[in-house]
Amino acid sequence: MKATILGTGSWGSAFARHLAHKWDDVAMWGVEESQVASINAIGMNPDFIGDHRLPPNVGATLDLKVALVGTEAVFAVVPSQSVRGVMAQVAASDALPRDIPVVCLAKGLELGTLKRPSEMVREELRQVGRTNPVAVLLGPSHAEEVAAEMPTAVVLAGDPGFNWEEWQRLISGPYFRVYTNDDMLGAEISSAFKNVIAVAVGLCDGLGMGDNTRGTLMTRGMAELARITTALGGRQETCFGLAGIGDMITTCISRHSRNRNFGEAVALGREDPAAILRSSRQVVEGFYMAQAALKLGQKFGIELPIVKAVHEVLFEAKPPLKAIRELMSRLPRSEAETERDLTGRSPA
Helix, strand or coil, rough: CEEEECCCCCCHHHHEEEEECCCCCEEECCCCCHHHHHHHHHHCCHHCCCCCCCCCCCCEEHHHHHHHHHCCCEECCCCHHHHHHHHHHHHHCCCCCCCEEEEEECCCCCCCCCCCCHHHHHHHHHCCCCCCEEEEECCCCCCCHHHHHCCEEEEEEEEECCCCCHHHHCCCCCCCCEEEEECHHHHHHHHHHHHHHHHHHHHHHHHHHHHHHHHHHHHHHHHHHHHHHHCCCCHHHHCCCCHHHHHHHHHHHHCCHHHHHHHHHHHHCCEEEEEHHHCCCCCCCHHHHHHHHHHHHHHHHCCCHHHHHHHHHCCCCHHHHHHHHHHHHHCCCCCCCCCCCCCCCCCC
């Protein structure tokens, strides 16, 4: 079997390493010549997964057609803001086999349209008359740990009417457990939203705050996540699964978390957020999701105080300490109101 991975970054490389233990051929497509050359010459991508070696059945190419010919599944492992552009190229290629699944691993929303990755993938495929089944693969999955073959579990959620249980088996491995979930919307919103909360935790870490603060932000962040997910039509229980609370905890506490680390750097104040973002080798999805989530909240009349605070720090130059103090000074409420928030109504 041949798998095609779109992207040669950290997650794409780690996922390729995992799949190669089970699949015959794993073709990575990238746009960075140095990364493609390194993967092919020495079987490594040191810029992203250090000294972890890629198996010999992993190869990389700059030629999309070469990557797609004969493939039995496509895995899009690119930043959320790049999904549409990449998928437009894939959909237009005559090398893409019909009816094979296209699985997206991106975590975020398109800023201009507020579309989820699966929606972007599906739109670009349908634009040229393709009907390939679409799915997402999401959950607490730092690339560094997947590359090191540390136990990881994720969720596969896809279009109805397709045998995703078979693909669950094909993607799973001894260190990489895949669950299925038919709530694709809930999984995507959960995995995207948690990045904003991770930025908030990083801001507080940079201010020298402690575990009490982290626990507060993650718990109240889950309340905000549940509000927005259920308002959009997702299920509450998905928020408390791997793509929701599982991914949120991991992203908020891990030293590998680019979103938490970004928030911490912003709070330390050595550079403004845009400058920190430019210097990062990896995409900080929480930066974009803070904008998208705030727009969604405004569109549906849902109060998202943590999202609003993060947005004010990143885009309105509000000092992080002032933003935290204002969060703590909001009108007192009963925690029981959180349950009513899950209906999607804006709390009083």
